[in-house]
Amino acid sequence: MFIQIFGSMLVLVSFLLVQAKKLTPDSQIYLLLNSIGSGLLAFDALRDSQWGFLLLEGCWAIVSIVGLVRSLRRS
Template identity: 55%
Template sequence: MEQAVQIFGSILILIPFALAQWGRTSAHSKGYLTLNLCGSAVLAAQAGLTSQWGFLLLEGVWAIVSFFGLIAVLRGREPRGAH
């Protein structure tokens, strides 16, 4: 079950990443940021439950950055560093 959760979370991050690399979406779009937030939150929770502290740090920060980027977009502002 652990592996299924990790694969699910990873897919939520990898799909928008691939689409952005192929020019099909923007890394600053609501969809991209929402999927990144959900995927990284799933992986952070899994890492916390299994005491994988380095992975928790990576995914926790990823979730926080995605969250604030999504908030900026929802408020009609471009996330910092966006061009």
């Protein structure tokens, strides 16, 4: 349960920071928070055989990781 709450908080905090215009959707911090948060949620979904949630969070994690890697390569 801790993994779900921590992962959710990371995703929600990053979203709130973008909405508050403290981060941009392409910032490395935003992408890192999303990658870790959604990765934790995907892991938890896999562990509990929640296939729809795994699909959602797994895709979210992959997209965030790809964006983060692209951003790091530009730096």
